[in-house]
Amino acid sequence: MDRTEHVVKNLKFAAVSELVLAVLKFVSRRVFVLLLGKEYLGVSGLFTDILSMLSLAELGFSVSITYSLYQPVAQGNTTLIKSLMQLYRRVYRSVFVIVLAAGLSLTPFLDFFVKEMPENIPNISLIYVLNVVNASVSYLFAYKSTLLFVYQKKYIDSLIRTAVSVIAAVAQIGVLLITGNYVFYLFIAIGAALTQNVLISVKTDRLYPYLKKTDISPLPVEILHDIRRNVGAMILHRIGAVAIFSTDNILISKFVGIGTTGLYSNYVMIRGFLNVMVNALFNAITPALGNLNATETEQNRQAAFRRLNFFSAWLFGWMSICLLWLYDPFIRIWLGGNYLLPRPVVLIIVINFYVNSMRIPVANTKSVMGLFWDERYKSILEPPLNLAVSILLAQRWGIFGILAGTLISTMALPFWVEPLGLYRHGLKQPIGEYFLRYLGHLLLTAAAGGLTGLACSAAGEGLFGFVLRLLFCILIPNAVYLAVYCRTSEFCFMKEMAKRIINKFF
Known part of the structure; x- marks a missing residue:
C-alpha cells in the first residue's frame, strides 16, 4: 500500500468518525445546557484547562518517541521498535501517577482559579476529582496508539474510539435526561476512556505480536541520547504550548467570571470540532511525511x-x-x-x-x-x-x-x-x-x-x-x-x- 492509499484510508475513517462524534457532541451539549446551565459549562471548561496544564508531566515524550519510530518502522527493525515501546510504556505509567497525584493535590485550591465560585453546583470538589481521574487514566495505554499512527493505521484507532465514544455519549445523554446528575455523567466518561484504551492496546498487540515478546534489547546509546535531547527541548515546547492554549479559561474564570467561561466554551467547542477534523486530516498525512523525510x-x-x-x-x-x-x-x-x-x-x-x-x-x-x-x-x-x-x-x-x-x-x-x-x-x-x-x-x-x-x-x-x-x-x-x-x-x-x-x- 503506497503513501496515498494510507492517507486515503486513514482520512476516510477519520472523517466519518469525527462527523458522527460531532453530531453527538452538539446534541449532548444542547442537553447539557438545557439541564445544567452555563455555570456547569464554565466549570467544565475551567477544569479542562487546569488538567491541560498537568499534561506537562508528559514532557513532550510522545512527539520524541514518534519521531524515533519513523525510521525503524520504515526499515522493519522490530528489535528497535520493541525497545522504544518498552521505554514509552514505562514513561507513560509514570505520567499516569504524576498527573493523578498532582491533580488531586490542587483540590483544596480550586477557589483560587474562580472569581466567584457558583453556589448552585454541589459536590464541586468531587466533580474536579473525577475530571482528574478521567485525564490520568488516558495515559495508561495511550502509547499503543502511537505505533498505529506511525504504521499509518490510524483508521483502526479512529474506529475503536468512535464506537466507544458513541456508546458513551448516548449513555451520558440518557443519564442527564433521567437524573440530571453531572457526577454520573463523569463516571461514564472515565469508563469510556479506560475501555477505548484497553481495546486499542489489545488490537495493537494482535497486529504486531512481536510486542509481546520478552527478549527486549537495551536501546542504543546514541538513540537514548537523541531522545533525552529531544525531550529536553520538548519540555520547553510543552510549557509554551500550555501557557498559550490552556490558560484562557483559567484567566477568564479568574478575571471575568465562570458564566463568561461557559459562553466562551461553546465557541471553543465549535472551533474544537474544526480542530479535530484538521488534526484527523493532518494525522493521516503526517506519517506519510515522516516516511518521505526518512526516504x-x-x-x-x-x-x-x-x-x-x-x-x-x-x-x-x-x-x-x-x-x-x-x-x-x-x-x-x-x-x-x-x-x-x-x-x-x-x-x-x-x-x-x-x-x-x-x-x-x-x-x-x-x-x-x-x-x-x-x-x-x-x-x-x-x-x-x-x-x-x-x-x-x-x-x-x-x-x-x-x-x-x-x-x-x-x-x-x-x-x-x-x-x-x-x-x-x-x-x-x-x-x-x-x-x-x-x-x-x-x-x-x-x-x-x-x-x-x-x-x-x-x-x-x-x-x-x-x-x-x-x-x-x-x-x-x-x-x-x-x-x-x-x-x-x-x-x-x-x-x-x-x-x-x-x-x-x-
Missing part, C-alpha cells in the same frame, strides 16, 4: 512542505471565514441568543484560530524532521509574556483582552521563530519566501472574507438565513481562491492529488 531527497522535502503550506492556507482561510460569519447564527439556533459573545470577541477568536492553524504545517514538518532543540529558548520566553500581557489587558478589556494577549504573544515569538528554525535547519532555504507567501495568503483571505460578509449581510436571520449564509461561505471564498491560485504549481499538484484520492476513496 526522499532534500528537494522533495522542500516541495512537500510548499504544497502542504499552500493547502493549509486555502483550508484555514476558508474555515476562518466560515467561523467569522457563521459562529453567531449557529449558536443562536443551537442554544439561543443568550449564549452569544460580543462581535469583537468573536473576531479575535477567529484571528487566533487562523494564526495558530497556520502553524500546523510548520510544526508537523519540524516534528517529522526531529527539529525540537534549536528553538527551545522561545518556549522559555513565551509563557511569562502571554500571562503578563493577558492579565494586563484583562483588567481593561475583560475576555477580549485575554484573547488579545494570546494573539500578541503568539505574534511576538512563535509566529516567526518556528518557520525560521524549519527553513534554516530543515529545508535549508531563505525564510523570506515563507513570509511573502503568508502575507499573500492572508490578504487574499481578508478580501474573500469581506466579500462573503457583504453577501451574508443580506441573508437575514433564522434557519433559512443560516443556510443561505452557509452557501455563501462555501461558494464565495473558494471561488476567490480558485480564481487566484488556479495557475500555480501547488494548485496543479493538489488537483492531481485530489483526483487520485477521490478515485481511491470511492
Whole structure:
C-alpha cells in the first residue's frame, strides 16, 4: 500500500468518525445546557484547562518517541521498535501517577482559579476529582496508539474510539435526561476512556505480536541520547504550548467570571470540532511525511512542505471565514441568543484560530524532521509574556483582552521563530519566501472574507438565513481562491492529488 492509499484510508475513517462524534457532541451539549446551565459549562471548561496544564508531566515524550519510530518502522527493525515501546510504556505509567497525584493535590485550591465560585453546583470538589481521574487514566495505554499512527493505521484507532465514544455519549445523554446528575455523567466518561484504551492496546498487540515478546534489547546509546535531547527541548515546547492554549479559561474564570467561561466554551467547542477534523486530516498525512523525510531527497522535502503550506492556507482561510460569519447564527439556533459573545470577541477568536492553524504545517514538518532543540529558548520566553500581557489587558478589556494577549504573544515569538528554525535547519532555504507567501495568503483571505460578509449581510436571520449564509461561505471564498491560485504549481499538484484520492476513496 503506497503513501496515498494510507492517507486515503486513514482520512476516510477519520472523517466519518469525527462527523458522527460531532453530531453527538452538539446534541449532548444542547442537553447539557438545557439541564445544567452555563455555570456547569464554565466549570467544565475551567477544569479542562487546569488538567491541560498537568499534561506537562508528559514532557513532550510522545512527539520524541514518534519521531524515533519513523525510521525503524520504515526499515522493519522490530528489535528497535520493541525497545522504544518498552521505554514509552514505562514513561507513560509514570505520567499516569504524576498527573493523578498532582491533580488531586490542587483540590483544596480550586477557589483560587474562580472569581466567584457558583453556589448552585454541589459536590464541586468531587466533580474536579473525577475530571482528574478521567485525564490520568488516558495515559495508561495511550502509547499503543502511537505505533498505529506511525504504521499509518490510524483508521483502526479512529474506529475503536468512535464506537466507544458513541456508546458513551448516548449513555451520558440518557443519564442527564433521567437524573440530571453531572457526577454520573463523569463516571461514564472515565469508563469510556479506560475501555477505548484497553481495546486499542489489545488490537495493537494482535497486529504486531512481536510486542509481546520478552527478549527486549537495551536501546542504543546514541538513540537514548537523541531522545533525552529531544525531550529536553520538548519540555520547553510543552510549557509554551500550555501557557498559550490552556490558560484562557483559567484567566477568564479568574478575571471575568465562570458564566463568561461557559459562553466562551461553546465557541471553543465549535472551533474544537474544526480542530479535530484538521488534526484527523493532518494525522493521516503526517506519517506519510515522516516516511518521505526518512526516504526522499532534500528537494522533495522542500516541495512537500510548499504544497502542504499552500493547502493549509486555502483550508484555514476558508474555515476562518466560515467561523467569522457563521459562529453567531449557529449558536443562536443551537442554544439561543443568550449564549452569544460580543462581535469583537468573536473576531479575535477567529484571528487566533487562523494564526495558530497556520502553524500546523510548520510544526508537523519540524516534528517529522526531529527539529525540537534549536528553538527551545522561545518556549522559555513565551509563557511569562502571554500571562503578563493577558492579565494586563484583562483588567481593561475583560475576555477580549485575554484573547488579545494570546494573539500578541503568539505574534511576538512563535509566529516567526518556528518557520525560521524549519527553513534554516530543515529545508535549508531563505525564510523570506515563507513570509511573502503568508502575507499573500492572508490578504487574499481578508478580501474573500469581506466579500462573503457583504453577501451574508443580506441573508437575514433564522434557519433559512443560516443556510443561505452557509452557501455563501462555501461558494464565495473558494471561488476567490480558485480564481487566484488556479495557475500555480501547488494548485496543479493538489488537483492531481485530489483526483487520485477521490478515485481511491470511492
